[in-house]
Each structure stands twice: as structure tokens, then as C-alpha cells.
Amino acid sequence: MRERIPSMYCEKTTVQRGIREFYFFLNIECDDDDIPYDVLHRPELQNIARPIEEQPFTYDQIKSMTSREVDLESIKYARRIGYRPPEIVHPDNPFDFAIASELNDTAQESNNYLLYWMSAVGKGTWQTFREACRSLRLSTNTEARHIFRRFRLLGHVEYLNSGSHWTICPPCLVKVSERQGSRYFLSGAQVPVLIREIQDFGNVKVEVESNHGGPESVFLKFNSDTDVQELLTVLREMYTHFRDAGPAGTKLADVLPELNGWYRDILSPIGVASDRYWLEKWNGEDFVASVAEPLGEGMYRLKSLEKRDQELYYYYYFAPERNQWLQGDWYGLRFLANYHLGIQAELTYEPTLEQLFVPKRYHLPDLYERTLVLAAGKLPSVVPGGLVYETINPPLAETIRTKLYAQLIKGR
Amino acid sequence: MATYEEWNQALFDYTLVGMPKGIRIYLAIDDEAIAWVADELRTSADDFLEVIRLRCLSNSAVDLDRIFAAGHKDYDTPPRYFAFLCAMVLAAHRMGENEETHSPLAYFTHFNNILGLQVDGRSAGLKGGAEQELWEDWALWLRYNGFQPTATKTGEQYYTYARSQALLRGLDKTRLWRHFGLNNDKYSGRFGKGELTAQVRADAKLTTTRFPKHLRDLLDTEGKIGATRYDDLSDALYETFDIWVDSGRPIDRSKAHQIAASSTLRTGLYRTEHYLTGTNFYLLPRQPRHIQANEASVLYQNESSPLVTSRAGWFEPFLSLPLSFSDIKHGLTLPVQGIERIKSLVLSPSEFWILPPDPDDVASGVYASWTDRPELGVPFVLLCSPNLRNDVERLRSESLIGWNQETELDGWIEYTSVMVLSDVWSEVRVEHKELVNQLRPRSHIGIALRGGLRDIKSGAWLVGYGPEVIVHAFAKRFNVTLSDLSTNAAIINLDLSKSGDSLPIEWSQSGDYLLRVQAEGQQYERFVRIADWSNVRLSSVADHVGLKIAGSAVFGAFIDTGN
Structure with a gap:
């Protein structure tokens, strides 16, 4: 019964006809406020005590039945804060x-x-x-x-x-x-x-x-x-x-290197023990399991083999000529991977409106995209299939096209 | 001679410099504190009495109007009456020196002596209860600024406000040093705060121990686990012991020792979790008490790391120096430069660390040694050496604590989202008693604030995005009130019986509010400031290098071409 009666408090009471009597105050684990008859009526308990009342007692009631200071610790046993594990x-x-x-x-x-x-x-x-x-x-x-x-x-x-x-x-x-x-x-x-x-x-x-x-x-x-x-x-x-x-947009566009220079000089190396990860490689459309040895150039999605229960992915670019993993912004790595796969970005430019349309699949690397946003002072609008950047003058559009080896299609 | 304003500021700094937000503040002003401040001001201790008499008296009577304007609410600067309160507390400290009985007459004898007034009984000009307004304003000042007030009145004896501020006096510290020194074998090792308090308390009962009556009474009433000021007394005892150890464990406490402070900076642990690097621990240095430390640094592996103030009571963590578990197990001592009285930074070895979330930013994901003990209802991290595993498991089996994840870190065990679930701790039998002493709750009630949008610098939440309020209580019934401090009107008054539920508070108006929970004779308060969006001010932005591209640096929209 230990699990059901985690603690009890014993109090001497009167002596009647030479027989000492005791009160046993029991803390009983039970569901909500249901009277724990199953415990109260157990033979082991019935042999040594009988319930005075089959109702819970309050601290004040218990105190009125004792002649000395009540052991608060035992009485307070049932006072627990429910543990609600935070997410x-x-x-x-x-x-x-x-x-x-x-x-x-x-x-x-x-x-x-x-x-x-x-x-x-x-x-x-x-x-x-x-x-x-x-x-x-x-x-x-x-x-x-x-x-x-x-x-x-x-x-x-x-x-x-x-x-x-x-x-x-x-x-x-x-x-x-x-x-x-x-x-x-x-x-x-x-x-x-x-x-x-x-x-x-x-x-x-x-x-x-x-x-x-x-x-x-x-x-x-x-x-x-x-x-x-x-x-x-x-x-x-x-x-x-x-x-x-x-003119921060133009200034940034001017200092940014071409895509190859970005790959060579801006992406930073990171140490990765690739044997500890499940690897998937970007194929131009999605990530697919990669088992190739040695690893080929491209963007990879990594998932730790030790933390399988966590939805945590890492994205890096593998540079085989340096035998290095490189880190950079997600869209930038994908853009680079696409370029390596022979997928040339096709951007549409409308010079009279100064609007540049970038299809979703060619989403620009962060720093290059920032030049367009700073030039306009606004985020692009979302349209079916991609993003439209406003207030992009022809020189800026051409700079971006050149540096990202993209194709610039004249819009109507 | 220093002016009243200079003394006021210096005493204020002495009291609050190095104190982290959230802790209980005592005006522990005795003659030694006055001597310390005088030393800082390059003047004599007697000047304090001089400036108090010049500023606070008029025609040989106390004139509070010269230092206090009722209704004037400025909680951003030190109160002008602060030095006067210090004088009141000084009298309370002196009152205990000669073992006289505590009475208003005895108190005012000392206070009148400080004021230079030749009267018996209550000081001329200080009508009965007049000082209460100052103590209440001081309590409000502390709450506004994120601290907890401690001054209380016993019955209708107003002088007891001052007496409530007297923990360990100079005489007590001197006798404690003597006791430690004469019993060096007993006090030669390391102590946890609870262990030290228990040992000193036990020693106080021995007839051979000659502690002053004030100290014996204090240990008897407040040295008992569960007493209102148990933690405050434990902290004061520990500080005294710490300085005794630092001073070389002498028997006698010389005058030089009396204005000594600890020569070590203590540091806690600072835990972060990063998606790339996992869980890491760093040093979180605590600011020294009483001393400004603006240009200090720590030497580690021949490199100097500056100690940069991050918030009241704390320096920035050393994020460039990740700790190993060997460092945590064995402790670390590093030389400190730039603070006259401080020689070293010390990470004491400990078998366990209680790491609560950042009290200023609970959602930050950072857990650190902001406090020694957990707060009721606030999940924390418990880092333990393997030796404590059985004890921790025992605590869970007794339903005293719960957690939802445990992780092994280089042999140590980290329990996350730990919460204290019960206030019944006396019967638990564990090997490491200090673990129980630090974990067991001090209060039966607590208020947790989480979420919302908070301006961490000012501590205010923003209107419409105030905190979620959750009351935790062991009692079956408790009362919660929310008062608007501008009108002292209760906006919400609830009698509740379910702990852990969120209260229905909207926070739709800016203002200063006080949350109060009461149950079984205990009271717990939290101050909440709600600021309007129109009052939000820009933070100063630290200089960052930015991304280097072809000789330029890019930071936000700013491209620094170096021209």
C-alpha cells in the first residue's frame, strides 16, 4: 500500500479503560475527490484502525483533534504543484x-x-x-x-x-x-x-x-x-x-563579387564530420539521398545520425577541389548549386516600370537580393511564380545579371 | 568635507552597487560601513554625522521636508532621504552593541546621539510614524528598480523598520571571525551556505561559544530553515566567512579587516544551447559588492578579457572561453587586473549547479547562475556530477521535483525543465544535504511572468503585450490582487484554488502595477510596468565589424568602403 499511502501521521489520543488510542491521519493517493474506499476498507488497515469518517480532513480539522503542534510536513504532503512539463x-x-x-x-x-x-x-x-x-x-x-x-x-x-x-x-x-x-x-x-x-x-x-x-x-x-x-x-x-x-543598393551591388568570387571568397569553411550525418544532395528540384563516394560538388542537406528525433537540418555546400564544406545563406547555396548543375537563372526585367521579376526557383542569394531591396526601400511583391522587385534601374539590373551569370529577359 | 549629496550617493552605491536585480536589499549600515564609505570619500567617518545634522535638522529638530517631498515620484535617481535612512539603521546597529533590551527608548537614545539632539525618547520633529512614509517610499523605489524590499515594521513600533535592516553587525562579524579562527579544524574546508549556517547555529548553542546576544537570537530565529530571513542570514554569514578565508583565516579582526571586502570575484555558470555547437558552459562573473569596476579585465592563457558590465550585479559572460567539465569539477582561478581590492576571479568547484532562466528574458534560452535557488513555478536546469544521481532520483521518487529530460554531458548529468513540486522536504534522506538546502522552496507561493514583449533595459512590458501571469501555490486557496500603483486601487481581486493556471489579465493600459499573492500568512509580490509604444526609446547599437567584402564592410544597409 506504500504507493497509495505515501505518508501518515500518528497522534496519541485518549486512554480509555487502560487502552491507549491513536489517530492515524493518512495521505492517500486517489483520483480527484473520489473517496478511496479501496484503501480504507483493506483488511490490513481495518485490523489496526477504522475510519472515523470517510471524508477528507482539512488541516484545521486535524489540528482540532490534536493536543500538540501538528507535524505540518506530513499534513502538507498532499500539497503538490502539478508538474506540467513545458514543451x-x-x-x-x-x-x-x-x-x-x-x-x-x-x-x-x-x-x-x-x-x-x-x-x-x-x-x-x-x-x-x-x-x-x-x-x-x-x-x-x-x-x-x-x-x-x-x-x-x-x-x-x-x-x-x-x-x-x-x-x-x-x-x-x-x-x-x-x-x-x-x-x-x-x-x-x-x-x-x-x-x-x-x-x-x-x-x-x-x-x-x-x-x-x-x-x-x-x-x-x-x-x-x-x-x-x-x-x-x-x-x-x-x-x-x-x-x-x-545609395546603399548600388553601393552593395558594386562591391559584391561575381558568383564564382562569392563561392571562392565569401562562403566560409565549416568543419563537418560527414560520417555522422545522413546526407541528401540538391538535384535542381529537391534533396535526394546521397551515397556517392567521394562527395561531388553541390548543396547538401544534413541530418545528424545522433539526433534523429529532432527535426533539425543543416545546409552546406561541398567544394571538392578544396575538400571543404562551406556555409552560406540557404538561397545562395541553392542558387550556386543550380548554376553548377547548369541551371541558369532567368530574370525578367521591365525597364519602363523598373521592375525585375525573379522566379521562385531562381531566388537570389541574400546579399544580392538585399541590393534590390535597398534600392527600392521595399520588399518584393509576391506574385504567382516568384517575386517582383520595384524601382530597379537598368544599371542595377544589369549589374545583378552580370554578377550572377543570369539571363535577363526583357519584359512586356 | 564631503557634502550631504556626496554621502547620499556614496551610501547608495555602497548598498546597491554589485547587487543583481531581484534580490532582497538590506541597508546594512553600521559603523564599519560608514568607515568604508568615508574611506571612499577620502573623509572621516564623523563627517557623516555632521552632514546629517546640517541637512536633516532645523532648529534642533528633525525636518523631513528638507529631504523628502511626499507625492514626488522619482524612482530613477537615488532618493534624497537615503542617508537619513542609513542614519536610522546605524542607530539600530549601535543599539545591539551593549546587549540592552530592544525598546524604542533604547533605540532613540542612539538615534538622538547620532543627530546630536539632547532629548530622551522620540527625536524632536520626528512625529510618531513620520518615518514610515520614507520606508514605504524606499520599498516602492526598490520595486520600481527590480529589487525586493526587506524593511518591515513589528506591531506599531516604527523604529523596528530600522531594526529590521540589522543582520550581522561589526561586533557579530568580529566574534564570528574569532570563532572560525579558534575552531579552524572545523572551519578549514569548503562550506555550502546551508552547511555553514547549520554549523554556526549548532555552535551558537554551545556554552563555550561567546556570540553576542543579538547574533545568538538571530541564529536561533532566522537560522532555522524556513525562517523569513534564513537566506539573507545565510548570505551574510557566507560573505563573512568568505572574507575571513580571503584574509588568511586570522583569529582577530583588525581595523583594516573591518573595511575589507572579499578579494575575489565570484563567478557562476552561463549555459547556452546552439543548433550547431550544442550545449556549452561559460563563466558568468559577478560584480563585486560596493566597488565600481569599469576597467577591469581577466587574464586567461596570457590573453586579457575585459570585464564588461551587462546588467546590475553581473558582468558579460566570457563567451570566448567555453568551459570544460574538468573546469567545472575542479574549479578555476584567474587573475584579475584593474580593480584595486580584487585579485582573482574564482569558479568554485561544486557538485551541482542550479541554473534558472534569465529573469530579464525568460524566453532567451539562456540558463545561468542568476540566483542560487530556483523560483517557485519557474522551470530551471540542474547540472549534477554523477555522484548526485541517486539523490536526485530520490527527490523525484518522493515527488519533490520533476523534470522532463535528462542528458549526459561528459559524465555529468543535466536535467532540464526541472521544477520544485512540493514544500515537504524535511523527511527526505539524501547524502548531499546542500542539494536539498538549495532546492527546497523558501516560499509557498510564487508568481511567474512569461511571454509578452519586454523592453529589457527599462524592464517594462509594452502595452497590449504584457506578460502572462501564472500563480503557483502549495496552499489549497490563495488570493491574488492586481493594483494600479498610481491610484492604489485594486483592479483585480481573485480567490483561487488552482495553482499553475494563467490569470485573465489584458494589460491594455500603460502604468505601474503590483501583483500580490497571499496564502497562509505569506505574501509574494511582483512589480509590473507597462509602457506605451510612444515611450519606447532606441537602444544604443554596439559597433560590429560587419561582413568583409573586397575591402568594404557590410552591416545592415551601411556599406563602409573605408573612404
């Missing part, structure tokens, strides 16, 4: 974009709040970001990766420590395409107070435009470059880390 949430791979994004176009305000909160906090762990997305009802765990990626394309945030942390970027003014005149957008840290201070400046018109799956873009239209510098001077007095990023 085990293992760290996920913030760079796994194999599962497509589920854009939520109704979450504009939540995306804004997320940016303001990140701007106030400054930096945090990946888990904190994920939890913030959950609090804002923006995502399941996997969507948080896409949200962060979109924020990064806009220049608002960066990863730190191989994705274990994030940091907000300093606030800066980014000049968008020349066709727009002195038009800038606000990138990096921003909060309502800052936007209000900019609006109060006077020589600037502030326009806010929505973004698909991201926070609103705040655009600033000036009458002249002098006004831009005046605003920057005022803002730097209040925020010493405020910066003038200039």
Missing part, C-alpha cells in the same frame, strides 16, 4: 529556408511592433526573437526565420554568433533610386518617437508604405540634398550612431 523547444536552425514562407499580409502592425521592440532592446538571442514573433502572433517557429530574413533584407537587423544572436543595425538614411529625386528610406533601428522627430523637422515629407511580410517602410522626400544633410545633423545630435548610407 521541449530545441534551438532550430535560423538559416533553414527549405520550408517556404507563409506570408501574412494582415500582420503589418505586428511587424511594425516587432521592429520597434527590436530597436528598443538592441540585441538578443535567436530564441528571444522567436518568442517575440509568437507573442505578436506572427509566426509558428519556422516562419520566424523568414521574418528575420525579410527584416535583414531591409537592413534593419543582422545575425551574430552564427545565428545564435541577433542585433539591430544603426539607424540610417538610404537613398533609393535616382528617378525618385531626393527620396530616402529609413533603415535600421527605428521607433515611433524617432519617426515623429523626423516628421517635426519640417523640410521633409514622410510617407509610409506597406511591405509584404515585413514592417512598413518609412520614406522621406526632401526638396534638396542640403535638407538631407541638415536633418542628418539634427538627428546625429540626438542619436550619435545615426548614419547616411547613401
Whole structure:
């Protein structure tokens, strides 16, 4: 009966006719409030005691039946907090974009709040970001990766420590395409107070435009470059880390190498004991099991043989000429793998509208995509089959085409 | 001579510098503390009395209006009356020196002496209960700033606010040192806090031990497991013991020792989990008490790592120095540079580590030695040496703790999502008593706050995204109130019987709130600030190098071409 009666408390009571009597207060494990008759009526118990009442006793009732200090510890035995095991949430791979994004176009305000909160906090762990997305009802765990990626394309945030942390970027003014005149957008840290201070400046018109799956873009239209510098001077007095990023889209496009240079110089090596992983190789359409020895060049999906219960995949590129595994952004590795497989990206450009259409299967590497987003100050629109980037002037489109060895089809 | 403001600030720093948020704050101001502060201010201890008399008296009577404006709510700067409260506590400490009985008359004899007033009884100008407003404001100040107040009144004796702040006095510490020194064989080894308290408490009952009455009474009432101030006393005893060990275990406590602080920085463990590298442990150095440490560093393998303040009471963890389990098992001592009184950083060997989640950011995935003990209802990580496996299993079989995963890490065992489930710990028989001492709950009730969007710097949650509130209680019934501190009005008042459920609180208005749970004579409070989005301020952004591409560095939208 030990499991059913985990503890008991014995109290001497009266002596009647020379016979000492005792109270036994029993703690009995039972379901809810059902009277444990099965225990109370057991012969072993009946032989030494009989129930006074077949009802639970409270502490006060027990105390009234004793002449000395009640042993609280025994009486309190039944006072337990139920253990509700929290869900085990293992760290996920913030760079796994194999599962497509589920854009939520109704979450504009939540995306804004997320940016303001990140701007106030400054930096945090990946888990904190994920939890913030959950609090804002923006995502399941996997969507948080896409949200962060979109924020990064806009220049608002960066990863730190191989994705274990994030940091907000300093606030800066980014000049968008020349066709727009002195038009800038606000990138990096921003909060309502800052936007209000900019609006109060006077020589600037502030326009806010929505973004698909991201926070609103705040655009600033000036009458002249002098006004831009005046605003920057005022803002730097209040925020010493405020910066003038200039035409960041074009600048970034200019410094980025061609795809081969990106493969050679930007992707960083990582040590992988490939015999500890289940390997699947990208074949242009999907990942398929890879048993080839030696490993061929390409993008691989790895799953740890030791952590089979976790849905955790790693994505790396294998460079056989260096016998090295390389890490980089997911879309970039896939783009590179496709190029190696002879799949040339076909982009469609409409010069009069300055629109660039990128089909889903040719999704650009992150840094190259960032040039397009910074040039426009906006995220691309999602259309059937791919993404449309606005405000892309012909030189920028040509630069991207050249550097990514892509084909540029003129749109109608 | 230092001014009243300088003394006020210096005493405030002495009390709060190096103290992590969440802990209970005592104004442990005795003559030794005054001597310490005087030393920092390069003045004499007597000047303290001088400035108190000059600032707080008017026409030979206490004039609180000179240091306190009722209704003025500024909780961002040290209160102007702080030095006055310190003077009140100084009197309480002096009151115990001569073993006199505790009475208002005895107290005010000392306090009037400090004020230089030639009166008997309550100080002229200090009407009965006038100091209560200052103590209550101080309690509010502490709560606003994330600390826990400790000053309490006994009955209607207002002087007992000051007396409640007196734990170990200088005389007590001196006698403790003597006792440790004369019984070096008993005190030669390492002690856990609970072990030390139990040993000293047992020794206090021996007729050969000549502890002052104040200390004996304290050990008798507060040295018992479960007493209200048990942890506070244990911490104070441990600090005294620590400084005695650091000072070379002398028998006599000289004047130099009286203003000594520990020469070691303590460090805890900081645990992270990364999808690439798995679970790792690092050093989490604790800031020294009383001392500002702005330009200090630690030497490790001939490299200097700066000690950077991350939050109140803590430096940034050393994420570039992952610890091995050999380091954790055997401990580590590293030289410290840049702090005059501190020589080394010490990771003490321990067979177990209780690692709660980050109290400022529960969802961060980081577990570290933020506190020595778990908080009721908050899942934590327990890291144990293999020797403790049986004891931990016993605790689970007795339904005292539960967990949902255990992992072997290089011979050690890590239990995750551990929770304390019961307050019945006295009957459990384990080999490692310190494990039980640290795990057993100190309170029957607790409030866990999780989720929401929190501005970690200010500690405020944002309107519309306040925390989920979960009350945990062993009692069958408990009462929960939520009060708006601007009006002191109770917004919610619930009598509940189910522990572990989320409370229906919307947090739709900005403001300062106090959550209070009461059950079986115990009370637990949490302060919650809700800020409006329009009040959110930009964080300062640390400089990061950015991704290097062909001589340029890319960080966000900013491309630094080096021109």
C-alpha cells in the first residue's frame, strides 16, 4: 500500500479503560475527490484502525483533534504543484529556408511592433526573437526565420554568433533610386518617437508604405540634398550612431563579387564530420539521398545520425577541389548549386516600370537580393511564380545579371 | 568635507552597487560601513554625522521636508532621504552593541546621539510614524528598480523598520571571525551556505561559544530553515566567512579587516544551447559588492578579457572561453587586473549547479547562475556530477521535483525543465544535504511572468503585450490582487484554488502595477510596468565589424568602403 499511502501521521489520543488510542491521519493517493474506499476498507488497515469518517480532513480539522503542534510536513504532503512539463523547444536552425514562407499580409502592425521592440532592446538571442514573433502572433517557429530574413533584407537587423544572436543595425538614411529625386528610406533601428522627430523637422515629407511580410517602410522626400544633410545633423545630435548610407543598393551591388568570387571568397569553411550525418544532395528540384563516394560538388542537406528525433537540418555546400564544406545563406547555396548543375537563372526585367521579376526557383542569394531591396526601400511583391522587385534601374539590373551569370529577359 | 549629496550617493552605491536585480536589499549600515564609505570619500567617518545634522535638522529638530517631498515620484535617481535612512539603521546597529533590551527608548537614545539632539525618547520633529512614509517610499523605489524590499515594521513600533535592516553587525562579524579562527579544524574546508549556517547555529548553542546576544537570537530565529530571513542570514554569514578565508583565516579582526571586502570575484555558470555547437558552459562573473569596476579585465592563457558590465550585479559572460567539465569539477582561478581590492576571479568547484532562466528574458534560452535557488513555478536546469544521481532520483521518487529530460554531458548529468513540486522536504534522506538546502522552496507561493514583449533595459512590458501571469501555490486557496500603483486601487481581486493556471489579465493600459499573492500568512509580490509604444526609446547599437567584402564592410544597409 506504500504507493497509495505515501505518508501518515500518528497522534496519541485518549486512554480509555487502560487502552491507549491513536489517530492515524493518512495521505492517500486517489483520483480527484473520489473517496478511496479501496484503501480504507483493506483488511490490513481495518485490523489496526477504522475510519472515523470517510471524508477528507482539512488541516484545521486535524489540528482540532490534536493536543500538540501538528507535524505540518506530513499534513502538507498532499500539497503538490502539478508538474506540467513545458514543451521541449530545441534551438532550430535560423538559416533553414527549405520550408517556404507563409506570408501574412494582415500582420503589418505586428511587424511594425516587432521592429520597434527590436530597436528598443538592441540585441538578443535567436530564441528571444522567436518568442517575440509568437507573442505578436506572427509566426509558428519556422516562419520566424523568414521574418528575420525579410527584416535583414531591409537592413534593419543582422545575425551574430552564427545565428545564435541577433542585433539591430544603426539607424540610417538610404537613398533609393535616382528617378525618385531626393527620396530616402529609413533603415535600421527605428521607433515611433524617432519617426515623429523626423516628421517635426519640417523640410521633409514622410510617407509610409506597406511591405509584404515585413514592417512598413518609412520614406522621406526632401526638396534638396542640403535638407538631407541638415536633418542628418539634427538627428546625429540626438542619436550619435545615426548614419547616411547613401545609395546603399548600388553601393552593395558594386562591391559584391561575381558568383564564382562569392563561392571562392565569401562562403566560409565549416568543419563537418560527414560520417555522422545522413546526407541528401540538391538535384535542381529537391534533396535526394546521397551515397556517392567521394562527395561531388553541390548543396547538401544534413541530418545528424545522433539526433534523429529532432527535426533539425543543416545546409552546406561541398567544394571538392578544396575538400571543404562551406556555409552560406540557404538561397545562395541553392542558387550556386543550380548554376553548377547548369541551371541558369532567368530574370525578367521591365525597364519602363523598373521592375525585375525573379522566379521562385531562381531566388537570389541574400546579399544580392538585399541590393534590390535597398534600392527600392521595399520588399518584393509576391506574385504567382516568384517575386517582383520595384524601382530597379537598368544599371542595377544589369549589374545583378552580370554578377550572377543570369539571363535577363526583357519584359512586356 | 564631503557634502550631504556626496554621502547620499556614496551610501547608495555602497548598498546597491554589485547587487543583481531581484534580490532582497538590506541597508546594512553600521559603523564599519560608514568607515568604508568615508574611506571612499577620502573623509572621516564623523563627517557623516555632521552632514546629517546640517541637512536633516532645523532648529534642533528633525525636518523631513528638507529631504523628502511626499507625492514626488522619482524612482530613477537615488532618493534624497537615503542617508537619513542609513542614519536610522546605524542607530539600530549601535543599539545591539551593549546587549540592552530592544525598546524604542533604547533605540532613540542612539538615534538622538547620532543627530546630536539632547532629548530622551522620540527625536524632536520626528512625529510618531513620520518615518514610515520614507520606508514605504524606499520599498516602492526598490520595486520600481527590480529589487525586493526587506524593511518591515513589528506591531506599531516604527523604529523596528530600522531594526529590521540589522543582520550581522561589526561586533557579530568580529566574534564570528574569532570563532572560525579558534575552531579552524572545523572551519578549514569548503562550506555550502546551508552547511555553514547549520554549523554556526549548532555552535551558537554551545556554552563555550561567546556570540553576542543579538547574533545568538538571530541564529536561533532566522537560522532555522524556513525562517523569513534564513537566506539573507545565510548570505551574510557566507560573505563573512568568505572574507575571513580571503584574509588568511586570522583569529582577530583588525581595523583594516573591518573595511575589507572579499578579494575575489565570484563567478557562476552561463549555459547556452546552439543548433550547431550544442550545449556549452561559460563563466558568468559577478560584480563585486560596493566597488565600481569599469576597467577591469581577466587574464586567461596570457590573453586579457575585459570585464564588461551587462546588467546590475553581473558582468558579460566570457563567451570566448567555453568551459570544460574538468573546469567545472575542479574549479578555476584567474587573475584579475584593474580593480584595486580584487585579485582573482574564482569558479568554485561544486557538485551541482542550479541554473534558472534569465529573469530579464525568460524566453532567451539562456540558463545561468542568476540566483542560487530556483523560483517557485519557474522551470530551471540542474547540472549534477554523477555522484548526485541517486539523490536526485530520490527527490523525484518522493515527488519533490520533476523534470522532463535528462542528458549526459561528459559524465555529468543535466536535467532540464526541472521544477520544485512540493514544500515537504524535511523527511527526505539524501547524502548531499546542500542539494536539498538549495532546492527546497523558501516560499509557498510564487508568481511567474512569461511571454509578452519586454523592453529589457527599462524592464517594462509594452502595452497590449504584457506578460502572462501564472500563480503557483502549495496552499489549497490563495488570493491574488492586481493594483494600479498610481491610484492604489485594486483592479483585480481573485480567490483561487488552482495553482499553475494563467490569470485573465489584458494589460491594455500603460502604468505601474503590483501583483500580490497571499496564502497562509505569506505574501509574494511582483512589480509590473507597462509602457506605451510612444515611450519606447532606441537602444544604443554596439559597433560590429560587419561582413568583409573586397575591402568594404557590410552591416545592415551601411556599406563602409573605408573612404
